[in-house]
Amino acid sequence: MEKSRPFRPGPGDTWWLTLAALAFIGLDIALYVFGEPTTGWAGPAAGVTLQVLLDLSLLLLFRFPRLVAGLVLAGALLMLASDLLSPGLLVPERQLTLMTVPTITPVVLSQLARLMDRRTLLWLTAILVLCASRPWDAHWNTTPFGLLGTALPTTISLYFEARRQLLRSLRDRAERAEREQHLLAERARAEERRKLAEEMHDVVTHRLSLMVLHAGALGVVSADEAVRTSAEDIRREGALALDELRDLVGVLRDGANAGPRTLTDGTAGDPATLVAESSSVGIPTELTVHGDPGRISPTIARTAYRVVQEALTNIRKHAPGSTATVGLRYHADGLDIAVENTRAGAPADPALAGSGSGAGLAGLRQRVELIGGRFGAGPIAGGGYRVDAILPAYVPTAEGDA
Structure with missing residues (x-):
């Protein structure tokens, strides 16, 4: 008893x-x-x-x-x-x-x-x-x-x-049964992540590697300078995609042990690189930075990079011919992000606009709220679109503690 x-x-x-x-x-x-x-x-x-x-x-x-x-x-x-x-x-x-x-x-x-x-x-x-x-x-x-x-x-x-x-x-028995059910569900999700990681590693990585190799070979054998430049761009972007895929596979494999914080682990990229890439493909983009980027932790910097990356990707897909601005304001309490674009100047490419899963902004919202931030996205006056994120300066994860 x-x-x-x-x-x-x-x-x-x-x-x-x-x-x-x-x-x-x-x-x-x-x-x-x-x-x-x-x-x-x-x-x-x-x-x-x-x-x-x-x-x-x-x-x-x-x-x-x-x-x-x-x-x-x-x-x-x-x-x-x-x-x-x-x-x-x-x-x-x-x-x-x-x-x-x-x-x-x-x-x-x-x-x-x-x-x-x-x-x-x-x-x-x-x-x-x-x-x-x-x-x-x-x-x-x-x-x-x-x-x-x-x-x-x-x-x-x-x-x-x-x-x-x-x-x-x-x-007490009901609560214990609920906890056991939650553990079983977590175990099933971890197994699915492991299988997905194996499929991505075996199939997608193989195809990307072939693409990079073919692009490199094309840059070597072609006599046309424009073709060699384009081939080098394809090879470089493919190599970056392989790096991102390797990180994602690691997240999927380790997610069962590392928990939700793995969504923001890794080395943060430079938003200026994303702005330069956006301008190079025909979307004039202006970057404004206020404050010291060193005030925020690497976890927050990684999330900020993903917010800017997803926002600029959506602009390229859905608002060709527009102009964009990226505003980053660093302060003692964290980071404020604002990515805004004007009305599209040309019709969107149907193949490019339909290439996404439709869950990009939802995933961003989840990522931002996971670290204690706030996220907003919606149309603005004049036919443009705006993405806002307010991120804290520090999240008490293992990375942040270090």
Whole structure:
């Protein structure tokens, strides 16, 4: 059986316990005023004094449950001894109630199920049941009322305590099953990433390598200067694509162990290179930089490079003949990026515009939000388009810690 967690009372528990103690003190005083006094050597107020002292002990129930239980048990034994050996000493011979144990007994027993072990509680209840029901001298008005004031509160409290523990156990099992399901899903995703990495390495890398080799061979054997220049450009871009593909394959292979932060690992490129490439293919692009790039971590720089790269790629695909501006503002809190283009000056090439997956901006948003940044993209007045990103200066990853 699962071990019960210790009960920690809250402010509400303390308040209602205080109110209960005051209510029982008032009840016992009222019984003393309107009933008969005790007649033994201890005086006429001996019975009410004992009851009020036990009522006050109720305030200590949550802090010292065993002490209060012992006091209630001692009070019940004293009342029983008074009835058997010296009638009228602690209990009036004709009292207004049928209670033959301290009046706070039902309240104490109803709370002890949360405060002490079950075996001790059952022993305590058994003794109080004997004191309250008087089976050796059973009466129709004493025995049933004694059982209702002792056995019934314990039974009800044990039922609710067992139900609470069962619900907590079921909740813990559900949470554990959910965690196990999450781990299985993560394992399945890691296996899919591994298979995808193998396919990319075996197929795409092979094709790109052939492209680079053919471009290099064309640059060597061709007599036309323009052809050699174009072939060299193709070879250089293919080599860069191979480097990017190698990094991506590494991310896919290591993603299961490295976690989400691998999306931004690696060496950051220079956005100025991207601007130069954009201008060289017919999209006049202006770069504006404010602040010190050294303020941001390599992880943030890598993400900024990807934002600018994706934005300029989309401009080349969807807005040929336009002009673009790239603004980078470095400050103590991070980096602000703004990539904006004017209205397209020519129709987009259908083959080029349809070559993407359509998930570029969504992937950028996920990448930016993953490191704690904000991302925005949308059309602007005049028919252009704008991509904004606000990145923090530092992300607490293993790379950033280094």
